[in-house]
Amino acid sequence: MSADFARDVIARWSDPDPKYVPLLRQGGVTTVVTEGAPEAFASACQQAGIKIVPAANVRTAGYAEWSDAPASATLALKDGLWPGITQQPTVDGRGDETASASREPWIDANGFWTECLRAAYPSRPALLGYLPPENSDRMIPFDTLELALIEARVSGGNYLLALESRYRTALLAGDAKATAAWQQLGRTAKWLEAHSKLFGHPVIPAITQLVDEGEASAEIANLMYRRNASPQLVHCARPPAPDPENRRAVVAVELKAMEGPLKEKLLAHARAGSSVITGPEFPEASWKVERKEEDRNFYKMGNGWVVAYHEAVADPSEFSLDVIDVITHARRAVRLWNANTVIPIATRPPQGGALIHVINYGAPVDREFPARVAGHYNKATLLRPEQPPLELRPAKRGVTTEVVLPELHRLGVVVLS
Numbered sequence: 001m002s003a004d005f006a007r008d009v010i011a012r013w014s015d016p017d018p019k020y021v022p023l024l025r026q027g028g029v030t031t032v033v034t035e036g037a038p039e040a041f042a043s044a045c046q047q048a049g050i051k052i053v054p055a056a057n058v059r060t061a062g063y064a065e066w067s068d069a070p071a072s073a074t075l076a077l078k079d080g081l082w083p084g085i086t087q088q089p090t091v092d093g094r095g096d097e098t099a100s101a102s103r104e105p106w107i108d109a110n111g112f113w114t115e116c117l118r119a120a121y122p123s124r125p126a127l128l129g130y131l132p133p134e135n136s137d138r139m140i141p142f143d144t145l146e147l148a149l150i151e152a153r154v155s156g157g158n159y160l161l162a163l164e165s166r167y168r169t170a171l172l173a174g175d176a177k178a179t180a181a182w183q184q185l186g187r188t189a190k191w192l193e194a195h196s197k198l199f200g201h202p203v204i205p206a207i208t209q210l211v212d213e214g215e216a217s218a219e220i221a222n223l224m225y226r227r228n229a230s231p232q233l234v235h236c237a238r239p240p241a242p243d244p245e246n247r248r249a250v251v252a253v254e255l256k257a258m259e260g261p262l263k264e265k266l267l268a269h270a271r272a273g274s275s276v277i278t279g280p281e282f283p284e285a286s287w288k289v290e291r292k293e294e295d296r297n298f299y300k301m302g303n304g305w306v307v308a309y310h311e312a313v314a315d316p317s318e319f320s321l322d323v324i325d326v327i328t329h330a331r332r333a334v335r336l337w338n339a340n341t342v343i344p345i346a347t348r349p350p351q352g353g354a355l356i357h358v359i360n361y362g363a364p365v366d367r368e369f370p371a372r373v374a375g376h377y378n379k380a381t382l383l384r385p386e387q388p389p390l391e392l393r394p395a396k397r398g399v400t401t402e403v404v405l406p407e408l409h410r411l412g413v414v415v416l417s
Contacts (some may be wrong), residue, residue, distance in 0.1 A: 105361075150188065157199065242276075354416045
């Protein structure tokens, strides 16, 4: 049976010794990518239901390189940062996650890469394959390998599991913390598979961002997600039809080319009533400026607007906040309070309703925090790994629905109907 790179739990494994097969099963691994598979190891894997893929059959490539790869190649994206918090108040057992009281946590996340791959290369599995940092001053908590799998699966992709050397050494030595984290990974992997119908749905398109195969538009997407703008990513070759009631803003910046057909399609969004946010190459000299700001001009266009920046985006973080301001906080797809290490994504499943996916990149959030999602819903259920479903009380707040989550360890999904 061949490997399914979209659904299998796949791990790089450099020591094909049959004695490690039970350990692989503990971690929920269903496929191993290895340099070699001696007969004893292959036999043990077969008996355990674990598939083997030769390492030569999986090619790691940068985001821009995917477009040059043959359709038959199995690709894993080598771009990405190890997920977690770079700066956060010190927490026992969480290594060097530290920050001063005046600084917000800095989240390293990769869900945006999954969304970029799905937008740019829809016929390929969105497989992430970045490696953990070695010889780094940053101590990597063991449970962040689980986080890497979670963020990829939530966005409809997958991650090629890679253990950093300290984790691997501790795990093979039977270290209690490493073993507990590995076993938790296995339980979470099974939960993700059992609840796979919750993941990979279209993001609510309050903010729709166009991306191409370049890293510049991907970095905009990165900060949009970090700033909880929850954008829907669409490839610039396949822009959606105008829908001003749902697409409040269409972001088209840092694209390699703004060709005539694309420009006309973007203008159709503005004329219909959306705000089209672009760069200096977009406006025409004959257009009348309705409002001037230091870094951008506003042009009235039909029922909507073109918001054109004077220069290329220098600070994607500030730009993301600007985009939220354009659509207003009340019209965001999703919004959180009091959980600054959590990234939310709001999606619409085909059966209707909405889903709020909340991923925590730091220490457990041990207090209540509210979340709002666009639209009105009458029922809300919180699903989390290793905990029973919890009914929440939804409340209408203007054009949104608010729920209060009691806490969050790593992952939660609020199902609204």
